[in-house]
Amino acid sequence: MNEMRNNPYRMRQQERPGCTRTENFAKTPQCMNDNSRMQPLTQRSLAAPYAGKSCDMRDGNKSKQQRPVWDQRKCMQNIYELGFIMVETALFLDTHPEDAEALAYYAEMKEKYHEAVRFYSDNFGPLNIHNVTNENYWSWVATPMPWEVEG
Amino acid sequence: MWNYEKRLEYPINIKNPNPALAAMIISQYGGPDGESGASMRYLAQRYSMPYREVSGLLTDIGTEELAHLEMVSVMVHQLTRNLTVDQIKGTPFEAYYVDHTAGVWPQAAGGIPFNACEFQSKGDIITDLVEDLAAEQKARSTYDNLIRLVDDMDVLDPLRFLRQREIVHFQRFGEALSLVQDRLDSKNFYAFNPSFDKNCK
Numbered sequence: 001m002n003e004m005r006n007n008p009y010r011m012r013q014q015e016r017p018g019c020t021r022t023e024n025f026a027k028t029p030q031c032m033n034d035n036s037r038m039q040p041l042t043q044r045s046l047a048a049p050y051a052g053k054s055c056d057m058r059d060g061n062k063s064k065q066q067r068p069v070w071d072q073r074k075c076m077q078n079i080y081e082l083g084f085i086m087v088e089t090a091l092f093l094d095t096h097p098e099d100a101e102a103l104a105y106y107a108e109m110k111e112k113y114h115e116a117v118r119f120y121s122d123n124f125g126p127l128n129i130h131n132v133t134n135e136n137y138w139s140w141v142a143t144p145m146p147w148e149v150e151g
Numbered sequence: 152m153w154n155y156e157k158r159l160e161y162p163i164n165i166k167n168p169n170p171a172l173a174a175m176i177i178s179q180y181g182g183p184d185g186e187s188g189a190s191m192r193y194l195a196q197r198y199s200m201p202y203r204e205v206s207g208l209l210t211d212i213g214t215e216e217l218a219h220l221e222m223v224s225v226m227v228h229q230l231t232r233n234l235t236v237d238q239i240k241g242t243p244f245e246a247y248y249v250d251h252t253a254g255v256w257p258q259a260a261g262g263i264p265f266n267a268c269e270f271q272s273k274g275d276i277i278t279d280l281v282e283d284l285a286a287e288q289k290a291r292s293t294y295d296n297l298i299r300l301v302d303d304m305d306v307l308d309p310l311r312f313l314r315q316r317e318i319v320h321f322q323r324f325g326e327a328l329s330l331v332q333d334r335l336d337s338k339n340f341y342a343f344n345p346s347f348d349k350n351c352k
Binding site: 076077079080083084087088090091092094095096097126127128129130143145146147 | 154155156157158159160161162163204207208211212215221224225228229319320323326327330
């Protein structure tokens with residue numbers, strides 16, 4: 001069995017803006033092992049490293065173990081910002097459907113947003129049920145619900 | 152048709168439980184000017200809107216209100232997470248706890264259950280849009296009232312975001328109303344209901 005092929009969180013080869021890759025990401029999530037399917041991904045990678053930590057990204061003294069958590073936060077922050085731009089611009093366009101500047105801005109941001117969502121899904125689990133790509137486990141139920149973790 | 156994105160519209164991470172505050176914030180879930188009423192109002196009114204800009208706007212704002220409903224639920228949930236009975240006793244959350252434990256259920260801060268009479272769908276484009284404008288201001292006032300009660304930054308931050316969205320929605324509904332009036336008889340906007348009196352122009 002090719003572990004990497006079946007791992008939905010495997011890394012893409014290229015870097016994406018706003019996110020820094022570390023090799024820790026490529027590890028098979030615990031929930032993908034047959035012996036520990038009942039163990040949610042959150043227990044291992046999210047909940048524990050968050051406890052009592054500040055979210056200051058400028059601190060360069062983070063240990064290697066913590067780095068994936070910060071990077072996931074950074075990717076999610078990117079999605080929050082781009083997602084907000086999408087919502088806000090769409091409402092503006094509903095009442096200004098011919099505004100060329102807003103149309104161009106929406107098109108530009110839509111690309112970045114979809115790219116950010118795709119990158120996040122490939123590395124940290126699906127954000128949308130259509131992003132589920134794995135073959136041996138339904139990863140939609142492996143990642144935490146939005147209220148379980150620090151946003 | 153809707154798709155779910157497994158994230159909030161705006162991040163929420165409340166570290167300290169506060170059942171008394173949860174009993175107040177629940178009002179923006181199921182109270183008279185809460186997000187349940189907001190989403191149901193806009194999504195219900197869409198069908199009698201004769202102009203696509205307006206039915207589109209109601210769809211998109213109604214959808215965003217569902218995301219706000221989720222945010223308010225998450226605030227209530229995180230404020231009541233891992234509570235002990237001693238933390239509940241003597242707080243305004245006590246009565247809610249008897250009926251719902253720490254589950255999320257739509258009611259007003261005063262305990263009144265959510266009721267469809269908290270919004271209207273009148274089938275008249277001017278009536279409905281004016282209701283929508285008022286609804287955004289009523290929700291904004293409620294967020295103002297909540298913000299005055301809160302000193303926890305983890306709670307204040309998402310409340311401020313939600314308050315700001317009410318102002319943006321008010322602006323968009325105002326534009327929708329003026330777009331509608333531009334297409335009606337400027338001497339008498341009320342000459343006919345374009346949603347119902349199909350033979351009039």
